[in-house]
Amino acid sequence: MSEEQAAAHENASEHGEHHDHTKHYLKIYGALLVLAFISFLGPEVGPTIGEMLGQPGIGRAIVLFTAFGIALVKAYLVASEFMHLKMEKKYISYLMFTSLAFMLLFFSAVAPDVLNHQGAIHEIETAEGIITIPQWENIAAKAEIQRVLEQSGAAGNH
Amino acid sequence: MKPIATTRSATGIPTGRLAVWWVIVSEIVIFGGLLASYIMHRIGHPEWANYSIHTNIYAGAFNTWVLLTSSFFAVCAHNAVEMGNNKKAAKLLMVTTGFGLVFLVVKFFEWSHEIELGYTITANTFWSFYYTAAGIHGLHVIAGMILMIWIANDVRQNKEVQRVELIANYWHFVDLVWVFLFPLLYIAK
Amino acid sequence: MSAADHAHDAHHEPGWVSKYIFPLDHKIIGMQYLFTGMFMALIGGFLVYAFRMQLAFPGIEVPFYGKVTPGDYNSLITNHGTIMVFWVAMPVLIAAFGNFLIPLMIGCDDMVFPRINRLSYQIFFISAVIILASFFVEGGGFGGAWTAYPPLSAKAEYSLTPLGSSMWLVAVALEFVAFLLGGINFITTAMNSRAPGMKMFDVPIVVWMIVIASILFMASVGPLIAGAVMMFMDQVIGTTFYDPSAGGDPVLWQHLFWFFGHPEVYVVLLPAMGIVAEIIAVFARKKLFAYKTILYTTFATGILSFFVWAHHQFIAGIDPRMANVFTVTTLLISIPIAEMLFIYIASLWGGSITLSTPMLWALAFIAEFLIGGVTGIFLGASGADVYFHDTYFVIAHFHYTFFPIAFIAVFAGLTHWFPKMFGRLMNETAGKIHFWGTIIPFNFIFIPLFVLGSAGQHRRIYNYQHFPELATTELQNLRVLATMALVTLIVFQIVFLTNFFWSIFFGPKAGENPWKGTTLEWVTASPPPHGNFKEMPTVYRGPYEYGVPGRDDDYWPQHLPNES
Numbered sequence: 052m053s054e055e056q057a058a059a060h061e062n063a064s065e066h067g068e069h070h071d072h073t074k075h076y077l078k079i080y081g082a083l084l085v086l087a088f089i090s091f092l093g094p095e096v097g098p099t100i101g102e103m104l105g106q107p108g109i110g111r112a113i114v115l116f117t118a119f120g121i122a123l124v125k126a127y128l129v130a131s132e133f134m135h136l137k138m139e140k141k142y143i144s145y146l147m148f149t150s151l152a153f154m155l156l157f158f159s160a161v162a163p164d165v166l167n168h169q170g171a172i173h174e175i176e177t178a179e180g181i182i183t184i185p186q187w188e189n190i191a192a193k194a195e196i197q198r199v200l201e202q203s204g205a206a207g208n209h
Numbered sequence: 210m211k212p213i214a215t216t217r218s219a220t221g222i223p224t225g226r227l228a229v230w231w232v233i234v235s236e237i238v239i240f241g242g243l244l245a246s247y248i249m250h251r252i253g254h255p256e257w258a259n260y261s262i263h264t265n266i267y268a269g270a271f272n273t274w275v276l277l278t279s280s281f282f283a284v285c286a287h288n289a290v291e292m293g294n295n296k297k298a299a300k301l302l303m304v305t306t307g308f309g310l311v312f313l314v315v316k317f318f319e320w321s322h323e324i325e326l327g328y329t330i331t332a333n334t335f336w337s338f339y340y341t342a343a344g345i346h347g348l349h350v351i352a353g354m355i356l357m358i359w360i361a362n363d364v365r366q367n368k369e370v371q372r373v374e375l376i377a378n379y380w381h382f383v384d385l386v387w388v389f390l391f392p393l394l395y396i397a398k
Numbered sequence: 399m400s401a402a403d404h405a406h407d408a409h410h411e412p413g414w415v416s417k418y419i420f421p422l423d424h425k426i427i428g429m430q431y432l433f434t435g436m437f438m439a440l441i442g443g444f445l446v447y448a449f450r451m452q453l454a455f456p457g458i459e460v461p462f463y464g465k466v467t468p469g470d471y472n473s474l475i476t477n478h479g480t481i482m483v484f485w486v487a488m489p490v491l492i493a494a495f496g497n498f499l500i501p502l503m504i505g506c507d508d509m510v511f512p513r514i515n516r517l518s519y520q521i522f523f524i525s526a527v528i529i530l531a532s533f534f535v536e537g538g539g540f541g542g543a544w545t546a547y548p549p550l551s552a553k554a555e556y557s558l559t560p561l562g563s564s565m566w567l568v569a570v571a572l573e574f575v576a577f578l579l580g581g582i583n584f585i586t587t588a589m590n591s592r593a594p595g596m597k598m599f600d601v602p603i604v605v606w607m608i609v610i611a612s613i614l615f616m617a618s619v620g621p622l623i624a625g626a627v628m629m630f631m632d633q634v635i636g637t638t639f640y641d642p643s644a645g646g647d648p649v650l651w652q653h654l655f656w657f658f659g660h661p662e663v664y665v666v667l668l669p670a671m672g673i674v675a676e677i678i679a680v681f682a683r684k685k686l687f688a689y690k691t692i693l694y695t696t697f698a699t700g701i702l703s704f705f706v707w708a709h710h711q712f713i714a715g716i717d718p719r720m721a722n723v724f725t726v727t728t729l730l731i732s733i734p735i736a737e738m739l740f741i742y743i744a745s746l747w748g749g750s751i752t753l754s755t756p757m758l759w760a761l762a763f764i765a766e767f768l769i770g771g772v773t774g775i776f777l778g779a780s781g782a783d784v785y786f787h788d789t790y791f792v793i794a795h796f797h798y799t800f801f802p803i804a805f806i807a808v809f810a811g812l813t814h815w816f817p818k819m820f821g822r823l824m825n826e827t828a829g830k831i832h833f834w835g836t837i838i839p840f841n842f843i844f845i846p847l848f849v850l851g852s853a854g855q856h857r858r859i860y861n862y863q864h865f866p867e868l869a870t871t872e873l874q875n876l877r878v879l880a881t882m883a884l885v886t887l888i889v890f891q892i893v894f895l896t897n898f899f900w901s902i903f904f905g906p907k908a909g910e911n912p913w914k915g916t917t918l919e920w921v922t923a924s925p926p927p928h929g930n931f932k933e934m935p936t937v938y939r940g941p942y943e944y945g946v947p948g949r950d951d952d953y954w955p956q957h958l959p960n961e962s
Contacts, residue, residue, distance in 0.1 A: 069291040076288065080281040087277060091270045094396055118392035125277075125388045133284045134381045140222060143230050150234045153617055153704060154241030158249065160708065161653040163717040165246075166253040170717055187715045191642035192253070199256040212508035213934065214501060214591035224510045228586045235578050235616045242621025242657075246628075246650055254645055330637060334645030337637040341627065 079132045086121045086128075093117035168192045229375045233382050236349075240386050243345065244393065247338045251393075260335040261398040263328055268319040269395035272312050273387065279308030280384040283377040290373045295364050298373050302361040305380065309354045316347060339394055346390060349383050422512040423928055428497030429819070430519050434526055435490035438481050439804075441530070443888055445478040449860075454874075454881035456861045469558060471860035472541030477529070479544035480566065483662070484573050485526055487804035491669040492577070492615075493522070495811055496584050496608040498819060502919035502926060503602045505593025505935040505957070509583045518579035525572035532565035540566035543858060545655055548640035548648045552632040564633050571626050574619050581612035593918065593957075595937035600956065602917050602941040603692060607672030611665045614700050618661035625654030652711050660707040663799070664699060670807030671738060674760045677814050678742055680915045681757035682749025683952050685942040687741045695734040695741075702731045712780045713787045721780045728778035735771055739764055750945075750952070754913075755829030759810030762837050763802045770798030773848070788858075791851025794844045801840060809836070809894070816898075817912045821924040822905030828897040835890030842883035846876035916955045917941050 093114045101110020131137040136144055170186030215224055222230075251257055286301035320340070330340040353376070360376050363369045421427055444462075451458065452466035459465055466474070497515065501508050509515045533539045537559040542551040546566070554560035588609045592601065628639040629651065638644035640651050679686050686692070708716055708724040742764055751757065773795040776782045786792060809832075816824050855868050862868045862877070911920040922931050935957040943954040 069293075071292055072288050073285055076281060076284050080277065083277045084274065087270070087273050090392060090396065091266070091273075094266065094398070115397055118396040122388050122392050126385050129280060129381050129385055129388065133280055134378050139230075140220070143222075146230065146234060147237070150237040150617060151241070154238065154245055156704065157242065157621060157653075157657055158245040160720060160723075161245070161650065161657075162249050162252075163720055164653065164715075165647045165650045166249040167717075168253060170715070171719065186718065189642055189647070192645070192647065195643055195645055196254060196256050199259060203256070203259045212506070212510070212512060214506040214508050214587055215510045217506065217591040219592045219596075220589050222590070224586050224590045227590060228511065228582050231582050231585055231616065235581075235620060238617055238620025239623050240620075242654060243624035243627075245621070246624065246654070249650070250645065250647070257645070330631070331635060334638045334641075337628075337631065337639055341631065341637075345624075345627065 076133070079128055083125055083128055086125050090118050090121040093121075168196075223371060225371055225375045226378070229378050232379070236382060236386075240345070243342055244389065247342060247393065250334065250338065251397075254335070257333075257335040258398060260328070260333060261339075261394070263323070263326070264339065264395050264398065265319055265322075266395045268315055269391050272315050273391045275308050275312045275315070276384045276387050279305045279312070280381050282308065283380045287374045287377045290364070290370050295367050295370055298370070299361040299365040302357050302364065302373065302376070305377075306354045306357045306361070309350050309357075312350060313347065316343070342390060343394065346383070346386050349386070353380050353383050420516060422508070422516055424497045424501050424509045424512070424515060425819075425926065427515050427519050428494045428499075431489040431497060431522070432494035434523065435486050435494060438485040438489075438526060442478050442481040442486055443891070445474045445481070447884065447888060449474040449478070450881040450884050452860060453862070454878045456863050466860065468860045469538065469541060472543075472858070473533075473539040473559070473562070475858060476541050476543050476566075477533070477539050480570065481529065482800070482804060483544065483666070484570060485529065487666045487800070488573075488577060489522065490808050491666055491673075491803070492584075492608055492611060493519075493580050495604070495669060495673065495815075496580070496612075498815070499919060500584055500587055500605055500608065501591070502818075502922070502930055503605050503917050504588060504591060504596060505918045505931065505937060506587070506591040507929045507931065507934070510587045510591055511583050514579055515583050518576045518583070521572055521579070522576035525569045525576060528565050528572065529569035532562045532569065535561040535565065537562050545659070546629070546651075547655075548629065548632065548651050551651075552629055552640050552648075554633070560633075564630060567626055567630050567633070571623065571630075574623055574626075577612075577615060578619070581616050584612045585609050585616075593935050593937045596956075599690065599693075600937055600940050602672075603675040603686065603689070604669065604672030606693060607668040607675075607696065610696055610700055611668040614661045614668075614703065615665045618658045618665075618704065621654045622658040625651055649711075649714065649716075652714055653708070656707040656710045657704075659710065661700075661703045663796075664703045666803050667735075667799070668696060668700075670763065670803040673807045673811040673814070674742065674763050675745075676915075676917070677756045677760040677810055678745050678749075679942045679944065680814070680913050681752045681754055681760070682746050683752075683944045684745060684749035685940075685944055687744040687747075689940070689942070692738060692741055695737050699731060699734040699738075702727060702734070706731055706778075709778050709780070709783070712783045718780075725778060725780045729775065732771060732775060732778070739768060739771075754813075755824070755826055755833060756810050756814035758830065758833050759806055759813065762833070763806045763810060766798060766806060766837075766840070767802040770795060770800075770802065773798060786851065788856050789851040790847045790855045790857065793857060794847035794851055797844050797847070801844075805836070809833075812898070814913070815919075816901070817908035818919055818924050818926070820902045820905070821908055822901050823908045823912060824901045824905060825897050828893055832890055832893040832897065835893060836887055839883040839887035839890070843880045843887065846880045850876055914951075914953050916943055916953050918956055921955065921957050 093116075097113035097117070098107070098110040100113060101107045130147070136147070168189040170188070172183050172185055174181050174183050218224065220227065251261075282301050282305045286298045286305065289295070289298035289301055328336050330337055357376050357380070360369070360372045364373055417423075418426060421430070448460050448463040448466060449471055451460040451463075452471060457465070497509070529539075540546070540551070540557065540559050540562040542557050542559075542563065550556045551563055554563065557563050588601070588605055628637070631637040632639050632641070632646075639646045640648045642648065675686055675692065678684075705727040706724060708720060709728045712721055712724075746761075773791070777786055777792060777795055813824055813829055816822075850873060853868070853873060855862065855873065859865070862873070908924050910922065910924055912924075913920070918935055918937070919926075921935055936959075937956045938958065938960050939954065939956055941956055943956070945952050946954050
């Protein structure tokens with residue numbers, strides 16, 4: 052059949068009647084709700100666990116892990132099941148991944164300049180011996196961080 | 210009248226759906242750039258924890274539920290079209306739009322409260338990012354709602370029913386952006 | 399219902415306003431982009447005339463402009479660059495040629511989304527109005543360079559153009575939106591609406607190039623759109639995205655801009671190379687040497703182009719370990735481009751070459767772009783760039799790439815497809831006079847600039863008499879030479895404009911296929927009717943079947959069935 056007809060028939064399945072997928076979508080929706088709830092609990096529960104173990108770092112790690120790990124899973128479910136990406140031609144998925152990969156590239160190449168507020172540490176020989184200086188320093192940013200931390204420290208936490 | 214070009218499909222993917230995927234690619238890099246910039250700043254500025262503590266995680270969580278539910282109804286609308294029930298599909302699209310409205314109303318109250326407390330967009334760069342990111346997302350919600358109402362109107366008259374899937378896909382993407390905004394702005398403080 | 403019936407749909411013939419002001423037909427929309435781009439080229443040319451006169455003869459009253467103040471100078475150079483890239487190169491190469499050629503060359507009757515197509519032009523038109531209007535507001539047009547680095551661009555107290563800065567930003571943002579919309583059309587149409595029998599590798603190279611360029615644009619402009627929103631807010635409501643004393647970072651803008659800015663040059667290069675490829679095949683009567691290699695090389699270039707951007711920031715204080723990476727990738731990217739030029743030369747080798755006007759332009763593209771490309775190597779090496787950055791060496795390099803892209807390839811394409819667009823032939827003699835009158839002065843403008851750059855002349859200075867080591871007679875003579883050559887070049891464009899517009903109305907009528915090309919646009923009437931083809935074509939072979947043994951003609955059009 053011609054391309055025109057193929058396109059016009061895209062609604063009706065060539066394999067017979069379309070099955071009602073509502074139950075399936077309901078299951079996915081349920082999973083999404085559970086996941087959302089868990090990620091919401093993260094900040095409530097994580098720090099407590101961290102305290103119990105005496106390592107606040109773990110608390111923070113749990114919060115971030117649940118928050119973003121779950122976000123990734125939710126994203127996967129919405130994309131593959133609701134947007135039917137898993138039934139779409141493979142190259143569409145590759146296209147989505149490629150654009151995400153470019154964002155990762157952007158982040159990794161820009162973070163050394165924007166996330167950091169000083170450059171690579173250089174060792175310089177001077178009359179007094181070897182001193183270490185960063186290659187560049189964002190003194191405005193450092194001053195700003197200092198200023199806010201002092202302010203909040205003086206005012207007590209938050 | 211549609212050109213012949215619109216009805217052809219050398220790839221096997223209908224032109225409308227193919228176009229929406231490309232729109233999503235361009236939106237991924239817009240939001241990706243914005244969020245990557247936010248993340249870089251957030252990690253580099255630990256003192257922003259003093260500001261971000263004030264975001265309302267309950268409003269954020271509620272809105273997450275609102276958008277997830279709206280996505281559920283959107284995919285059901287698509288399902289209805291596949292089953293041949295266009296009137297039901299139009300209704301479900303309007304329900305989806307309704308949830309979008311709830312999202313915006315919650316945002317309105319959330320932001321009004323924050324602005325009252327002095328957390329305005331110019332208060333500091335954290336709040337600038339907060340309002341900009343959520344704001345651009347909100348604009349996409351509004352655009353989606355407008356398109357959805359227009360398409361629901363057509364579908365009720367059994368016209369252009371293939372567009373239900375297209376607007377649903379766009380809407381799912383808007384939901385996906387929020388799926389990442391929520392942890393960024395409300396959880397990972 | 400046959401395809402012919404669809405093409406002859408019984409709708410009433412639209413009135414003049416509907417047809418030419420609010421068209422849905424891709425060919426007319428293409429013409430709208432073309433004429434707007436040509437007009438903006440005149441503006442961009444006028445701007446450079448004014449500031450080059452100031453550089454050659456500091457302090458004079460420039461004829462037709464007046465005195466060029468320092469603020470004027472900044473505004474002139476900023477808008478010259480911005481307009482030439484966004485309102486000349488992109489609309490003509492991508493939107494005009496893309497709109498006109500893609501449906502014709504793939505054998506369908508229009509773009510897949512004609513109304514979105516029309517909307518994209520309307521948004522583009524508004525963006526052009528805004529950028530032009532910015533010259534007339536208080537403070538004048540934006541003067542922070544086309545790269546718009548903050549804090550100069552973000553704070554009115556520094557830029558001194560509170561309105562102009564924001565209008566510039568809005569105009570650029572709207573132009574981006576217009577091209578995102580247009581790109582969706584080009585990509586979807588080329589992917590889906592090909593004629594029956596036209597497989598992926600039967601698509602003409604110029605169509606591939608415009609589509610890949612649209613994809614590159616779409617994938618790279620996103621972060622800059624986000625950045626432009628942030629910049630706009632810094633300018634207008636006082637947010638601090640780029641203010642380090644309040645938690646922001648100006649270097650972020652640089653990265654956001656150049657992450658787009660570098661792929662952008664390939665966005666405009668690819669269509670130009672595509673146009674040259676088509677002309678070489680037609681006027682050498684020879685199959686393009688390595689079609690698939692051109693494609694794969696283009697994919698590689700496209701991907702690599704995302705990995706080179708910080709070579710624009712070598713002395714901005716970026717991490718030198720990153721600079722190493724970007725040097726390597728930048729030098730690497732010269733390889734695929736060089737390969738494509740080699741393939742074009744190989745395509746010419748042994749061909750039966752006619753030195754028609756389009757072919758002259760295509761050959762000039764190869765020669766001049768080559769100079770641009772090799773001088774880029776000096777700049778891509780971060781060590782050398784420490785000296786060359788921000789000197790006129792950079793300006794000369796990018797004009798040796800940009801001028802071939804935005805003008806040489808465009809003249810090639812216009813002289814080549816003029817018969818198809820307007821149904822008449824341009825005058826060959828006038829064409830050749832215009833050609834030599836452009837190419838020779840062009841080189842006399844920019845070779846002096848290489849010399850000046852190597853002598854240390856830095857960019858964006860309105861009067862070099864203030865710098866004793868740069869105010870020598872020799873160097874000033876070079877500046878005068880460049881300016882005189884520029885004036886000559888501008889004068890010779892009158893030849894082109896006269897030829898172009900006169901031929902539209904009075905040129906000798908052209909047939910369907912005056913150049914005996916093989917691709918589908920030559921199958922239909924000149925100009926093509928609404929719906930493009932009386933009968934939608936089917937495709938039986940590749941796009942460059944020239945000199946096929948055993949046939950009477952030296953070309954075998956794509957649409958002829960195999961038995962013929």
